[in-house]
Amino acid sequence: MSEHTAHGTMTLKLIVWRQKGPTEPGRFETYLARNITEHHSFLEMLDVVNEDLINDGKEPIVFDHDCREGICGTCSQVINGLAHGGQTRTTVCQLHMRTFKDGDTIYIEPWRAKAFPILKDLMVDRNALERIIQAGAYTSVNTGAAPDGNSILISKEDADYSMDAAECIGCGACVAACPNGAAMLFTGAKVSQFAALPQGQVEARERVFSMIEVMQKCGFGNCANHYDCQAVCPKDIDVKFIARLNREYLKALVM
């Protein structure tokens, strides 16, 4: 393979997880990605590979993706062992090929977690995260019942803290990266967003209890302070929110 130059193209060897369905055995397959430039996003590189596969009469690689600008949380791939590829604050769709070089071998796998069954190839079922949200990640306000927005004063500090937690895109990378398959960063961020706001106080106790209960029922593990979740989180959600989750839980126990 030729040396990669700024204006040249790259050829990469992809080793990709292929699996026909949730109960089928999976395996790694090897493909070449050709004519890739540094400006291709990672998913655009996969588009190129898929076009080649289709032209060869083969089934393209199935992967989840949608907004391709790092906000919808749909894309979900483990690249060379790291959820979202390991670049700080970056989703797979925002990862660009300039971080690779000609001749590289790239391993691509789906999120692997007990709570996320594989649907096909790199696509997984993240419905378990939905169930955690449905358990209590809301304030019980009916449409039309709200007072004037400025009648609830919130310090800038609290609003910023709440927003830091609310930035979670629900991609599930934290679960995929955790050795225990825990969803505590995800759950902690949601609990903390509400815990920091006056609107969240009324139902705080019930919220943290029911969200944690469902989290455990869904087959997620518990936090053992590895912090891999924060390391791969494309929004850099802080592990302090896991501590907050524990604190809110303890507080609820004694309330």
Added chain:
Amino acid sequence: MILDGKSPTGPIEQTWDMHRLKMKLVNPANKRKYKILVVGTGLAGASAAASLGELGYNVEAFCYQDSTRRAHSIAAQGGINAAKNYPNDGDSISRLFYDTVKGGDFRSREADVWRLAQVSNNIIDQCVAQGIPFARDYGGYLDNRSFGGAQVSRTFYARGQTGQQLLLGAYSSLSRQIKAGTVKIFPRTEMLDLVVVDGEAKGITIRDLVTGEIRCHVGDAVLLCSGGYVNVFYLSTNAMGCSATAIWKAYKKGAFFANPCYTQIHPTCIPQSGDYQSKLTLMSESLRNDGRCWVPKNHGDNRPPNEIPEEDRDYYLERKYPSFGNLAPRDISSRAAKEQCDDGRGVGPGGRGVYLDFRDPINRLGKHTIEERYGNLFEMYELITAEDGYSVPMRIYPAPHYSMGGLWVDYNMMSNIPGLFVLGEANFSVHGANRLGASALMQGLADGYFIIPYTIADYLAQTEPGVVTIDHPECAKSIEDVNAYTDRLLSVNGKRTVTGFMRELGILIWENVGMERSEKSLTEAIEKIPAIRNEFWENVQIPGNGSGINQQLEIAGRTAEFLEFAELLARDALHRNESCGGHFRVEYQYEDGEAKRDDENFSYSAAWEYKGIGRRPELHKEPLKFENVELAVRSYK
């Protein structure tokens, strides 16, 4: 046919209140007998499904994503407008109403826009109560910023992720209703047909994207909240899965499609870098609060931007539109950028770019302030371009972003098919020929939270619940039709990939039906589209089968619809012999290049009726009356 939008008359300030009083209600105990199907779970769909669930209706919500939280509303960055007038800078419902009618270049219905402005304030209250962490000032009060087309600060925001936070708010309300059992969700499903029984919308046929199952769901009303159609340009700021499919299928079942030619090209997007590109990324309009747009004054000035001295820079927006400057509305800013590039003064690869420069605001306010305001946008810019927007001006170029056109609806947001309601970007109602920044979020949530809960009752109160059941012959026929359509796609077995066709169509539409249109370019597009469409049906290659996950089959279906829709888009643009908002016909402009409207002949909404593929659709007109805003040349100078 002359269409009647059934807008209430009388003093505009009282129209919505009086209308609400006149509409029929459904008794609380009867609500659960009605089933409502909601297609799409973006701001409009999620807020509608949640609010209707709260009221006690039986709701089923469908989305193609794996979670209702991922609809593309999530990507809206800058903010949401409301007439709160918290900054005490002269805002009011009347002013928001006026700005929106003017911003839409006088091509929207007055009463609809008034209602939007009126409920805008309730939206902010609702969102705050949901726990959405809007930006606050140091006193703990809600903060505001400015957006294009307005001279007041009425935009509420949550960093550069306002759409995300608003959608997650609606999603949390929806999740609450799912737990309560009033709403059932069907993620990873795509609507592929509308079931019409005796002229009324009574169901939808969907494909389960995981199992491949094609099945029918029946209800007493159908809400389409499926978003816009600018992926017809292939490259746009929309998500990959955004499509016209749901509204196009409804159109083919008799719903009128209004003003498809009103498409919004957003001025501040990251320029395209190559042919392989799959989408374009928006940089929020809020950046123009502080950033200054410019190009080199002289042709062939190839110096790096920071070496070009002040006197050799052309701040073209400030020069052309001194009173609005860099906050000129989107259509105007986009055309101005194109004008500079067409003049040979564009920057970056191929000369298709202009600078968005933060040097002056950084000098004035400090880098920290700029970082706090737009940090995530600079970060996104750097991820994509590998350039640091703080030290080197960003390069931006216009890109397709939003569709003001959509299915025709009356004041109750009901299409001409009784029982079929259309909300959010999927309808045509309030933005006229151009949407102002931060108004899409406002409309989506206004429709879902504060309008449909009232207007749907008026329809349902006159409808017997549960009349159509799943064993109705129309359901069987619909399933059969969708199966046949899917089989037909899979059996072509040609040589070209789906993406190849979509790209070809996109380039044609961008070149001929994009920022500038002419009789010649449109006629050419109308000639060429059927050829691409015919080749698609003879030569497309879709691997695999329909019995499980097949992403190529999904995009093939969406492409097939775009190949039909594109023709309607071009026809509408060709028929509208004027320039207004996002629709710019080169034949109709003033000497200084500004859009020249023709109110005498085109002050109407054009609603098209389907007459068969490749056959001329029939035009119906809904005249527009302006009783509260004086028709004027839209000037931002």
